[in-house]
Amino acid sequence: MSYSSLLQLAAPEVILSLTALAVLLADLTALRGFDTRLRRRIGALAVCAGCVVTIAWLLAIPAAGEFDNGMLVVDPVTRLVQVGLVGLALCAVLLTVESSFTQHVGEYYAVLLFATVGMMFMAGAADMLTAFLALELASLSLYVLAAFNKTGVAATEAALKYFLFGGVAAAFTLFGLSLLYGISGSTNLAEVARVVAARAVHLPSALDGVAVPSLDPLLLVAIAMTTVGFGFKLAVVPFHAWAPDTYQAAPGPAAAFIASASKLASFFLFARVLEVGLAGAEGSPDWLAVRPGWMALLAVIAAASMIWGNLAAIRQQSVRRLLAYSAVAHAGYMVLGLFAPGPDALASLLYYALTYGLTVVGAFAVVGVVQGGAERETMADFAGFARREPWLAASLMVFLLSLAGVPPLPGFFGKFYLFGALLRQPAAFPGKLWLVVLAVAMSTVSLYYYLKVLKQALVVPALAERPVVECPAFSRVVIVGLAIAVVVLGAAPGLVVAPLLKALAVASW
Amino acid sequence: MLAWTIYLSFLGALAQAFVPRGNPRAARWVALAATIAGLVIALLGTVAGADGRFRPLLDVSWVEGAGIHYFLGADGVSLVLVLLTGIAAVAGILFSWNVEHRPREFFALFLTLVGGVYGVFLSFDVFLLFVFYELAIIPKYFLIAIWGSTRREYAAMKIALYSFLGSGLVLIGLLAAYVAAGTKTTDLFLLAHQSFPQSLQMWAFPVTFLGFAVLAGIWPLHTWAPTGHVAAPTAASMLLAGVVMKLGAYGCLRVAMTIFPHGMDPWGATFLGFGSWRDVFAVLAVIGIVYGATVALVQSDFKFVIGYSSVSHMGFVLLGLMTLQTTGLGGAVLQMFSHGIIAGLLFAVVGRMVYERTHTRDLGQLEGMSLAKQIPFAAVTFTVAGVASMGLPGFSGFVAELHVLLGTWRAFPRLGLLAGVGIVIGVAFTLRVIQKAFFGAAVADGETGTAHAAGHQPMTAISAPERLGAVLLIGASLVVGLNPRWLLDPILGGLATPLFHEILKGAGR
Secondary structure (H helix, E strand, O other), rough: OOHHHHHOOOOOHHHHHHHHHHHOOOOOOOOOOOHHHHHHHHHHHHHHHHHHHHHHHHHHOOOEEEEEEOEEOHHHHHHHHHHHHHHHHHHHHHOOOOOOOOOOHHHHHHHHHHHEEEEEHHHHHHEEEEHHHHHHHHHHHHHHOOOOOOOOOOHHHHHHHHHHHHHHHHHHHHHHHHHHHHHOOEEEEEHHHHHHHOEEEEEEEOOOOOEEOOOOOOHHHHHHHHHHHHHHHHHOOOOOHHHHHHHHOHHHHHHHHHHHHHHHHHHHHHHHHHHHHHOOOOOOOOOOOEEEEEHHHHHHHHHHHHHHHHHHHHOOOOOHHHHHHHHHHHHHHHHHHHHOOOOHHHHHHHHHHHHHHHHHHHHHHHHHHHHHOOOOOOOHHOHHHHHHOHHHHHHHHHHHHHHHOOOOOHHHHHHHHHHHHOOOOOOOOOOOOHHHHHHHHHHHHHHHHHHHHHHHHOOOOOOOOOOOOOOOOHHHHHHHHHHHHHHHHHOOOOOOOHHHHHHHHHOOO | OOHHHHHHHHHHHHHHHHHOOOOOOHHHHHHHHHHHHHHHHHHHHHHOOOOOEEEEEEEEOOOOOOOEEEEEOOOOOHHHHHHHHHHHHHHHHHOOOOOOOOOHHHHHHHHHHHHHHHHHHOOOOOHHHHHHHHHHHHHHHHHHHHHOOOHHHHHHHHHHHHHHHHHHHHHHHHHHHHHHHHOOEHHHHHHOOOOHHHHHHHHHHHHHHHHHHHOOOOOEEEEEEHHHHHOHHHHHHHHHHHHHHHHHHHHHHHHHHHHOHHHEEEEEEEEEEEHHEEEEHHHHHHHHHHHHHHHHHHHEEHHHHHHHHHHHHHHHHHHHHOOOOHHHHHHHHHHHHHHHHHHHHHHHHHHHHHHHHHHHHHHHHHHOHHHHHHHHHHHHHHHHHHHHOOOOOOOOHHHHHHHHHHHHHOOOHHHHHHHHHHHHHHHHHHHHHHOOOOOOOOHHHHHHHHHHOOOOOOOOOOHHHHHHHHHHHHHHHHHHHOOOOOHHHHHHHHHHHHHHHHHHOOOOO
């Protein structure tokens, strides 16, 4: 445990932080006098270079180890998750190149990179202290990102909502974590689990007489409190109220980044907190055999998210709001991945979160093109899009159909893996089948509103009086590239799943 | 080589992207070339596989770790349906020779649909089959929503949601089989060999069967079929009624019944007179036969008559499946082929020959136009098709329905009687519609008739592509009707493969 080993383990984060500082410095000094457009391009170039170097480092230089008893864990899985996070950040940067919501280019890129660094630490934290610190670094940066459009009233309101909700939720999480510390006397997740398991009293269950651990009431409070904060990050019902406003009014690339990378990192950290730190306090989400514990709590949350997210999305006129509610629903599906221990479920969850992130970034990019510089967009703005931008319309179709879960796109494979892993457990029939049936039924509902958007884009002819927004060629290339990536990851899901399973086989988790 | 039917269709669809805009001729010829190539391959394949044995085409691992293979093959049952698809696709292109609105997209979507259908019939990996099955949903939506008529957006959404609901049910059934199989595999033969626990089969069979049967128009989930067929453009309704409904029936036979054969076993108790799922579905099929025919009898919209007649004829297919014996099953498959050809022909006459010349489908108005004089070719074609649809000896429908009835007579004598009643009503509505639509001479001679007839332009003559398509379809029905052995041999050979042993050996009895 020396600081040189820490530097070695945290090298990718260090590279990214240095990039952030360099971009900030350059933009504030040498580039001050130049045109904003040029500054945006040079900044993006530098940030992309930093991201690419970081990804290359993560992939090429294998490192494994642990710093100070779980304060920072590096293993093949965290590395893969970090690659995904930096990749999503890269996409968000590429979307920024042609958008003009801010003059403060350097600050924007720096904050975006700091958020990414926070998320990377979230992936590497196995200790409550660093987990919370990383969570806060990411969250605070995201609040700032959401608020970057200072001139828009709606944008400011959305950012404030996001910040207030987030602050309160973080306080709840901190409270929950401190209770866990109080119970166990340790901040290390594995240590917490050990103490919790040792203190549990085994009592015969009223249902079937099997001895199950009866949970300390304080522990249940801690579980509920911790879930509030993570529930906010994941935007699950009932902690989702910020999502529609923020998704709608925040600058496009920032909203896309919040919807994608933040979700991936939060799911990974939440999975670690639950499955490592709260192992033994699972309870059971099984139909008619519910036992108190975090799985029971999350089953309710997942079911509510799937139902409410999909039903509320039907009513939306703004595509961004629609994406927000659909994000609530997707978070509900993804929570199901937490109910199955083992590498299969975790790999499918990560595959789902990663491909979902790529898809949603693409969808936001297309919405951004349609919206142009306008304050608001509605579904009607998509009329005649196929005629104007056939390639972008085709890409939009790929993104939305993937979200709806139509094979052979990744949205379908994600669900297939997830449900398969969930059902593959003992006594899954009929115990966990109800969750799968609900999820499948609700994704049928989701096809309705995705098709509504696609109908506007591909079927309805353009309205004559609407001004046509010219799409920059660069954005076109980025969006079509994202669509191709989505199709490839769908047609060959093994590209992501196989390395994940391989990494999970050797990881300590 | 049969696999090329799939690839050529998709390549044809892709090629539409490179056809210059504003050149519908090129788009048509490309589409026609792709479908004719598919038909030729299908014909050669049928001749080569006349004994109906299973022949693998291609088997490569697709998703490592999940046991999913890209496994194509063909037995007699697949071959007959592949041949049907080939004929229906060529006829569909011929009958959409006059599409001028967004022709490239029309043919691209049409060919995608055709490719997906070929894929379903040739897949022997249930996962792959499911992917192709879902791939067919989306083109249907756009074909109806963009090029359809009466309430097209409503109908398109309805058809998409019903299809997606059906595939949701199928997905749950397949997941159950996949998870319960122990080893990770989606190979149809391996799953069929599993002999899953009775308790699982008892719920998974009805779920899977019903999921597929939605697409086969099972009563009471049939309502999408008339609505969708009426709203669809001619070629799409030909393909929907002719081939896509067969996907559902094919899935019932190929997947639901082979994987969960003992789901049809008696429950051991009777409930409302039903002793097993087999009874339930047989009764639903007969209700469909009688209900469809009766409703067709009172329609005033020409196309709705044909739409409901499809529900009635598909009832025979489902009834034949539930007989669980060679005669009935063989009849069901032959009925799929026969109905595919005849329904295609009927829709072609109604949608292309009549509607596009008269711009009305109201039987009351058509009665006054004496169409038999104005477009005699259409009248002759429709009469021939109607007669074939009634089940006159010499046409394919006769052999097929006879086999189904023979099988039913042995399995469910009373239901056989009811199905016979359905045939009689079928004769009634067919004669009624022929009389009303083409031979209603009354008004033209009367006082109002002159004014009425004067308002109409002389109708354009039936074009060469239309004649060619009609001859192709009538010829196919006649050839099969005069020499049914030509298709029955491969079908019976296919049913003799080990896949169907469990069904024919006495499952369900």
